[in-house]
Amino acid sequence: MIFSSIDFIFRFLPIFLIGYYIAPKNYKNLILFIGSLIFYAWGDKTYLPLLLFSLLVNFIFGKLIAGHGQPHQTEKTRKIFLLITLVFNFGMLIFFKYTNFLIENINVLLSGFGAEIPVAKIKMPLAISFYTFQIVAYIVDVYRREYKPANNIVTLGTYLFMFPHLVSGPIFEYQEIAPELRYRNVTIENLEKGLKTFILGFGAKVILANPMGTLWAGMSRYGYESISMPYAWLGAFGYSFQIYFDFFGYSLMAMGLGQMLGITIPKNFDNPYISRNMSEFWRRWHMTLGRWFKKYIYFPLGGSRCSTPKIIRNTLIVWAFTGLWHGASWNFVLWGLIFFGLLTLERYWLGQYLERFPVLGHVYVCLLIPLTWVVFAMTDMGDLGTYFLRLFPFAGSPDFVTTKDFFGALVDYWYLLIACVFFSTQLPEKLYMKYREKWEGHAVLAYAEPAVLLVIFIVSMVLTRSSSDNPFLYFGF
Amino acid sequence: MNIPYFNIDVNINKESVLSALKTYPLLISVILSSVVLAVIFAIQGSDDAESSLENVPALTIQTDTTQTTPIQNAGIMSGTDVPSSEMTTTETQASPQYQTVENDYFNDALFIGNSRTVGLSMFGSMPSESTFYATVGMNIYDLMDSTAQIPPEEGPEMSFLSLMNGQQFGKIYIMLGINDLGTGTSESFASYYKDVVEQIHQMQPNAIIYIQSIINISAARDAQGDVINNANINEKNALLKELANNDYIYYLDVNEVLVDETGALNADYTSDGIHLGGSSLPLWEDYLREHAVKNVSTS
Numbered sequence: 001m002i003f004s005s006i007d008f009i010f011r012f013l014p015i016f017l018i019g020y021y022i023a024p025k026n027y028k029n030l031i032l033f034i035g036s037l038i039f040y041a042w043g044d045k046t047y048l049p050l051l052l053f054s055l056l057v058n059f060i061f062g063k064l065i066a067g068h069g070q071p072h073q074t075e076k077t078r079k080i081f082l083l084i085t086l087v088f089n090f091g092m093l094i095f096f097k098y099t100n101f102l103i104e105n106i107n108v109l110l111s112g113f114g115a116e117i118p119v120a121k122i123k124m125p126l127a128i129s130f131y132t133f134q135i136v137a138y139i140v141d142v143y144r145r146e147y148k149p150a151n152n153i154v155t156l157g158t159y160l161f162m163f164p165h166l167v168s169g170p171i172f173e174y175q176e177i178a179p180e181l182r183y184r185n186v187t188i189e190n191l192e193k194g195l196k197t198f199i200l201g202f203g204a205k206v207i208l209a210n211p212m213g214t215l216w217a218g219m220s221r222y223g224y225e226s227i228s229m230p231y232a233w234l235g236a237f238g239y240s241f242q243i244y245f246d247f248f249g250y251s252l253m254a255m256g257l258g259q260m261l262g263i264t265i266p267k268n269f270d271n272p273y274i275s276r277n278m279s280e281f282w283r284r285w286h287m288t289l290g291r292w293f294k295k296y297i298y299f300p301l302g303g304s305r306c307s308t309p310k311i312i313r314n315t316l317i318v319w320a321f322t323g324l325w326h327g328a329s330w331n332f333v334l335w336g337l338i339f340f341g342l343l344t345l346e347r348y349w350l351g352q353y354l355e356r357f358p359v360l361g362h363v364y365v366c367l368l369i370p371l372t373w374v375v376f377a378m379t380d381m382g383d384l385g386t387y388f389l390r391l392f393p394f395a396g397s398p399d400f401v402t403t404k405d406f407f408g409a410l411v412d413y414w415y416l417l418i419a420c421v422f423f424s425t426q427l428p429e430k431l432y433m434k435y436r437e438k439w440e441g442h443a444v445l446a447y448a449e450p451a452v453l454l455v456i457f458i459v460s461m462v463l464t465r466s467s468s469d470n471p472f473l474y475f476g477f
Numbered sequence: 478m479n480i481p482y483f484n485i486d487v488n489i490n491k492e493s494v495l496s497a498l499k500t501y502p503l504l505i506s507v508i509l510s511s512v513v514l515a516v517i518f519a520i521q522g523s524d525d526a527e528s529s530l531e532n533v534p535a536l537t538i539q540t541d542t543t544q545t546t547p548i549q550n551a552g553i554m555s556g557t558d559v560p561s562s563e564m565t566t567t568e569t570q571a572s573p574q575y576q577t578v579e580n581d582y583f584n585d586a587l588f589i590g591n592s593r594t595v596g597l598s599m600f601g602s603m604p605s606e607s608t609f610y611a612t613v614g615m616n617i618y619d620l621m622d623s624t625a626q627i628p629p630e631e632g633p634e635m636s637f638l639s640l641m642n643g644q645q646f647g648k649i650y651i652m653l654g655i656n657d658l659g660t661g662t663s664e665s666f667a668s669y670y671k672d673v674v675e676q677i678h679q680m681q682p683n684a685i686i687y688i689q690s691i692i693n694i695s696a697a698r699d700a701q702g703d704v705i706n707n708a709n710i711n712e713k714n715a716l717l718k719e720l721a722n723n724d725y726i727y728y729l730d731v732n733e734v735l736v737d738e739t740g741a742l743n744a745d746y747t748s749d750g751i752h753l754g755g756s757s758l759p760l761w762e763d764y765l766r767e768h769a770v771k772n773v774s775t776s
Contacts, residue, residue: 010515192501199507222596223747223754383748400600400755408630450503457507461514 001042002167003198003253004205004464012039020261021186029158029181032261039163040126047125051161054092058135059156061085062142062149082143086136093132096124101328127167129325133292134160138174140296147175155181164257168250170268170288177263184262194259199453199460201252204245206460208423211416212242215409216377224386225398231406232390236370238413239377241420244273247286273369273424276361277354278342281369293318311347316340326376331384335375342368573723578769583607585647587640587684591615593692593752594652595629600755601762610640616656617670641680649677649684650765652731654691654713655751659704667716674726685770688721690714690730692761696741698750705751707741727770734764 016035150156215238251268258265272285301314323336354361378384439445584606594611612625721728746757
């Protein structure tokens with residue numbers, strides 16, 4: 001169940017909120033925990049017991065690793081418990097997410113001998129990628145004695161499973177919300193505030209990301225070999241906007257839901273497309289993921305405080321895993337390695353020029369990021385090659401290719417593209433702050449803001465209804 | 478009112494309602510509009526359920542010449558009335574003798590269709606004199622009341638009826654149905670299709686009407702398991718085939734050159750499993766060139 005669906009907004013959320021708000025303080029965590037399990041089961045019934053089992057294992061081992069109340073617990077046994085827990089957690093992720101990828105690659109190697117391993121029928125548990133990173137953060141921090149383990153399995157379960165961030169993050173640390181798990185202010189004011197954030201995210205997803213997704217889907221309609229060069233570039237930009245507003249919108253909705261519950265969920269995006277180099281881009285894009293890789297992989301390897309070859313090695317490891325984490329397919333590995341290449345290039349050579357000439361930096365980011373997203377989007381390497389030949393048609397174009405496709409799409413999407421550019425910058429926020437200061441205290445402000453948000457909400461709701469929940473009203477082809 | 482356990486005092490009066498509205502304007506308005514939207518959606522939902530049961534509004538062509546047809550009422554028939562006896566000819570003649578023709582055969586052809594035909598128009602090699610009436614999402618039920626850009630995706634908007642009224646075509650190729658897979662039954666689809674073809678014939682009495690089979694979809698797309706599947710398409714195609722009278726209505730099974738041995742659209746010809754790629758369109762075009770009828774017997 002995604003946040004931008006009728007089921008979530010009209011069924012799950014209101015019922016849950018009523019239960020949550022009338023529940024006595026001491027039971028709010030339990031209600032949130034149970035609500036989150038229902039939310040999970042709505043999307044994936046099969047693996048709910050597995051996730052609960054994993055929770056139990058991690059709760060017990062978290063205590064063992066901390067050695068709390070067991071003075072004889074030696075450093076060595078703590079380390080052994082840590083290793084067992086890490087193997088268990090990463091083992092689950094690897095088994096469910098990467099088994100078939102491994103089999104496919106072994107099959108390629110074996111094909112010379114005429115042998116083949118059948119592909120396993122493994123369905124990936126919902127949320128496993130984010131869940132694993134979240135639980136590993138907890139276990140490692142407990143091992144490092146950064147904080148004490150959760151003393152109550154419901155508290156740990158609430159932290160891990162709470163539905164605002166269960167499926168797609170943000171990934172945050174236990175200590176960030178531990179105080180709020182003990183005590184938090186659940187007020188109607190928070191509900192009002194959270195609703196604002198939620199609606200902004202809902203609008204970003206439904207009004208901007210979804211149509212950009214349709215634009216992108218147009219690329220494959222008549223085959224990648226049929227698209228003209230300007231249309232291919234338009235598609236790359238369209239996909240860049242789709243993936244940004246989709247994920248940014250989702251993260252805003254998560255933040256808004258957190259606010260409604262009295263829980264602070266960290267920011268995940270900070271206008272990434274206005275960056276001037278790739279390292280800045282990755283400080284602004286999916287911020288909580290970058291933070292995780294830094295803390296649990298990059299720094300333990302020595303980070304940037306070591307010799308040049310080691311820094312390069314560390315960067316390579318981080319980006320190979322970042323790529324692989326996004327999906328079990330070679331294009332994701334390639335995508336990660338491209339960022340490794342660009343970041344290394346920036347560190348040792350290009351960075352200084354980008355620093356000196358900000359315009360150059362913006363052009364560099366705005367042209368390269370869409371290309372990296374194309375690599376991200378194409379799980380088929382053959383398609384990827386075809387697409388790049390259309391982006392850079394040095395080899396010439398087939399006779400039937402025409403720029404009609406570009407102009408046709410431009411007529412349909414120009415206003416949305418302008419809106420996407422506008423909302424990718426800091427301009428909307430700046431304008432909002434300016435207008436707030438100017439009209440502070442006026443009744444106009446008090447009603448204009450909710451009125452605008454209400455319009456966004458109604459438009460998004462109607463769009464959601466007419467596209468996804470009513471497939472027969474929407475003729476796709 | 479006091480709820481002791483939760484320690485909440487609830488005092489409902491005009492003042493408290495106003496102050497609540499002032500403090501939580503968004504929350505209250507969102508809740509109210511949600512209730513309204515939920516009611517609207519529920520009503521719409523029950524309408525949809527009804528219409529899919531009842532299928533579609535009947536579009537009836539009167540076969541009795543003494544009665545006026547809806548088209549005559551609309552005043553768009555220009556004296557080219559066709560006796561009903563000919564219109565209702567369903568007696569299928571012996572399998573038609575097709576010939577291979579040059580590209581100029583299509584100069585006076587009209588292609589009616591959805592996004593698949595838009596692709597033919599954009600990336601195909603039909604002569605520029607030919608006419609395309611095709612939009613993404615076009616379906617048999619909307620055709621008569623629709624408008625489209627001519628040429629697709631670039632030209633000015635024109636309604637279907639004014640196109641039919643403005644110009645006489647020699648051949649009319651129809652490729653519709655992929656967007657109709659979720660509406661009604663195969664029988665209701667075919668009977669509506671038949672009515673549409675007969676209306677077109679009334680407006681274009683000298684045109685040969687080619688009903689093209691709905692192109693099958695790839696095995697991968699078929700496996701997604703929704704209404705868009707090959708079993709559904711095959712069922713509809715079998716009924717479309719029966720609409721041909723081999724006099725002025727012909728059925729062209731373009732799938733003959735496009736499907737693999739399992740009957741699914743050959744995966745090499747498509748990226749998304751539904752549309753032909755630009756480089757595969759010659760297969761479709763060649764099939765049309767090789768399956769042409771030269772003269773139509775208009776008595």
